[in-house]
Amino acid sequence: MxxxxxxxxxxxxxxxxxxxxxxxxxxxxxxxxxxxxxxxxxxxxxxxxxxxxxxxxxxxxxxxxxxxxxxxxxxxxxxxxxxxxxxxxxxxxxxxxxxxxxxxxxxxxxxxxxxxxxxxxxxxxxxxxxxxxxxxxxxxxxxxxxxxxxxxxxxxxxxxxxxxxxxxxxxxxxxxxxxxxxxxxxxxxxxxxxxxxxxxxxxxxxxxAFSPIAQRTAKKLLNDTDDANLSIAIDLEGHCYSRLRTSDDFREGVNAFHEKRAPKFIGS
Missing domain, CATH: 3.90.226.10 (2-enoyl-CoA Hydratase; Chain A, domain 1)
Incomplete structure (x- = not known):
């Protein structure tokens, strides 16, 4: 309500x-x-x-x-x-x-x-x-x-x-x-x-249904690199990708994929 x-x-x-x-x-x-x-x-x-x-x-x-x-x-x-x-x-x-x-x-x-x-x-x-x-x-x-x-x-x-x-x-x-x-x-x-x-x-x-932390990261990355050249955009994307690899949500996403179930993201 x-x-x-x-x-x-x-x-x-x-x-x-x-x-x-x-x-x-x-x-x-x-x-x-x-x-x-x-x-x-x-x-x-x-x-x-x-x-x-x-x-x-x-x-x-x-x-x-x-x-x-x-x-x-x-x-x-x-x-x-x-x-x-x-x-x-x-x-x-x-x-x-x-x-x-x-x-x-x-x-x-x-x-x-x-x-x-x-x-x-x-x-x-x-x-x-x-x-x-x-x-x-x-x-x-x-x-x-x-x-x-x-x-x-x-x-x-x-x-x-x-x-x-x-x-x-x-x-x-x-x-x-x-x-x-x-x-x-x-x-x-x-x-x-x-x-x-x-x-x-x-x-x-x-x-x-998506991970809150992955959503926030994607939005900020896309906004921040909108006027960046390609090499800088790719570099920033790599840093964001690397940081998300240590998140609880990424671990949950990988486990859910292999267990063939819907992920339960918590935003961390």
Whole structure:
């Protein structure tokens, strides 16, 4: 049974435009953007999202985090007027806050449907997996405001799809469908809208069956070597592999394989 998360940090006493629930039995937490009808993300909400990811990262009950939007849309983007009101110091932290899913050591899944624009797209890009409904439209429309993406969107997108496709999305403020995002390697999967939740549920179950320490290691290694040259990436992979060879989970995995049974990983 999922329960509303209670936070010790007074800055999270009242969440701005989203909810957080934890299901300890299923080892998952759900962050739901919930400001009807388009789940617009406020400036303060960005700060709170970072704090929530940090709290969930430290919560031993949680193995996987899911980010979703209430209703027909993930998020139409940020509170546009808020950019004019924010101080330069506040704006300087935008990318750091929205990168919280990438820094989190646990797997993070974005469940996307409907509008996934601006910071909604950037938040999704910082997650490990993006499951897109066939209704999903992705966009970075900041050029229409005389701006550019400010929370890592263009940088992350260029790493994924290259400069030509990123210019198409950023410089022309083009919307792309969930199917196109899948074809380009942005979305992990694209599914019928009615199957979005069940697909995410299945992915959560798949991920929690693996070793927590191996999952954390794989995520950090892949993130850290994303912009490394091949020889450095291979070297770091070898160090991580060598360290995991001494783990309890690796020993359990090997024994379970030879005994033809499901492994029981403990995360050490």
């Amino acid at each position: 999922a329960e509303t998360m209670k936070f010790a940090d007074p800055r999270l006493a009242e969440l701005d435009g989203f909810t957080v629930t934890v299901d300890a039995v299923r080892q998952r937490a759900d962050i739901t953007l919930d400001r009807a009808p388009y789940n617009v993300v406020s400036m303060d909400q960005r700060d709170q999202l970072r704090l929530v990811f940090e709290a969930l990262d430290a919560d031993e009950r949680v193995r996987v985090i899911v980010v979703t939007g209430a209703g027909a849309h993930f998020s139409s983007g940020g509170n546009i007027r808020g950019f004019l009101e924010a101080t330069p110091e506040h704006v300087a932290h935008l990318a750091w806050n929205i990168a919280a899913p990438a820094r989190c050591s646990k797997p993070v899944i974005a469940a996307n449907r409907g509008y996934c624009f601006g910071v909604g797209f950037e938040l999704s890009l910082a997650c490990d997996f993006r499951i897109a409904s066939e209704t999903t439209l992705y966009a970075l429309p900041e050029q229409k405001l005389g701006q550019i993406p400010g929370s890592g969107g263009s940088a992350r997108l260029q790493k994924m799809v290259g400069v030509t496709r990123t210019k198409h999305i950023v410089m022309r403020s083009k919307r792309i469908t969930g199917q196109q995002a899948y074809d380009w390697g942005i979305a992990t999967e694209v599914v019928p809208d009615a199957e979005l939740e069940s697909t995410v549920d299945a992915l959560v179950e798949e991920l929690i």
